[in-house]
Amino acid sequence: MKLDAGATVPHTTAAAGAVWAPSAQTGIWVENLSHRFVGGLLAVKDAKFAVTAGEFVVIVGPSGCGKTTILNIIAGLEAQQIGSVSVAGKAPKAGRFDIAYMFAQDALLPWRTVMGNVLFGVEVRSEGGQLPKHVYEEARELIAMVGLSGFENAYPRQLSHGMRQRTALARTFLMPSPVLLMDEPFGALDAHTKLMLEQGLLRLWERDKRTVLFITHDLAEAIALADKILVCTARPGSIKCEIPIEMERPRNIGALQNDARYHDYHRRIWTELAAEMVV
Ligand SMILES: Nc1ncnc2c1ncn2[C@@H]1O[C@H](COP(=O)(O)OP(=O)(O)OP(=O)(O)O)[C@@H](O)[C@H]1O
Numbered sequence: 001m002k003l004d005a006g007a008t009v010p011h012t013t014a015a016a017g018a019v020w021a022p023s024a025q026t027g028i029w030v031e032n033l034s035h036r037f038v039g040g041l042l043a044v045k046d047a048k049f050a051v052t053a054g055e056f057v058v059i060v061g062p063s064g065c066g067k068t069t070i071l072n073i074i075a076g077l078e079a080q081q082i083g084s085v086s087v088a089g090k091a092p093k094a095g096r097f098d099i100a101y102m103f104a105q106d107a108l109l110p111w112r113t114v115m116g117n118v119l120f121g122v123e124v125r126s127e128g129g130q131l132p133k134h135v136y137e138e139a140r141e142l143i144a145m146v147g148l149s150g151f152e153n154a155y156p157r158q159l160s161h162g163m164r165q166r167t168a169l170a171r172t173f174l175m176p177s178p179v180l181l182m183d184e185p186f187g188a189l190d191a192h193t194k195l196m197l198e199q200g201l202l203r204l205w206e207r208d209k210r211t212v213l214f215i216t217h218d219l220a221e222a223i224a225l226a227d228k229i230l231v232c233t234a235r236p237g238s239i240k241c242e243i244p245i246e247m248e249r250p251r252n253i254g255a256l257q258n259d260a261r262y263h264d265y266h267r268r269i270w271t272e273l274a275a276e277m278v279v
């Protein structure tokens with residue numbers, strides 16, 4: 001079985017009993033990245049940033065400024081044109097097993113149960129081989145962590161949107177990919193479910209400190225999750241500033257509203273974003 005084919009560092013998840021070993025090789029580097037779509041639209045211009053191994057970095061920026069385009073280039077889903085991009089020391093390429101990508105839409109397979117969907121990513125990577133017992137145990141543990149115990153045999157049509165997104169979160173974390181790309185994964189959820197999932201995500205991330213690049217429009221979410229926030233300019237998108245979030249971990253998201261630093265960060269990021277708004 002080749003669960004980690006293509007990865008540059010040996011790794012397995014904490015629940016499997018082994019040690020996660022982030023290294024400089026699991027970081028993301030983007031330098032002077034520009035991207036023009038067919039038809040001439042310049043979506044990204046001279047974007048430059050780094051996500052170090054094990055860092056949780058959040059990108060915020062006006063709608064249409066090129067955030068998803070940047071993530072797609074890093075994932076190898078969009079061809080890279082000008083500039084250089086490296087993920088875990090290698091050029092982007094679609095289908096790399098060391099990169100997991102979670103979208104706003106849950107993208108569950110309707111004919112698979114919650115358990116079947118959670119296992120799907122590792123099944124693909126095992127190339128049809130038998131999955132070891134600990135993978136099933138870990139899948140069950142992740143399903144419990146996202147609050148879906150008892151729904152292992154339910155189909156997506158029997159779940160709410162939030163439950164489907166929680167299933168997708170468990171699937172993402174079952175994959176032993178050291179790099180996670182997340183494009184507004186909680187964008188369409190109600191405030192309460194969102195808070196639950198953000199807290200769940202932080203709990204999962206604290207376990208094995210993967211490298212995360214996360215896009216959101218929600219500043220509260222950005223501050224709650226991030227080690228560092230990258231603020232984009234209006235299109236063509238580039239990184240106008242980086243704001244380190246210096247608040248202790250593990251974080252209790254529910255309590256952040258009582259922290260004066262949270263409000264300072266919010267004001268500062270909002271001011272940066274407001275300057276980019278065209279009305
Ligand atoms: N495949 C494509 N072909 C042509 N133009 C595209 C394509 N994909 C995106 N664009 C354009 O590139 C720009 C950036 O799009 P992108 O999806 O990266 O923005 P975004 O920052 O993720 O926006 P949002 O916050 O609304 O998701 C937009 O103007 C969009 O119209």
Ligand SMILES: [Mg+2]
Binds near residue numbers: 068
């Ligand atoms: Mg987008």
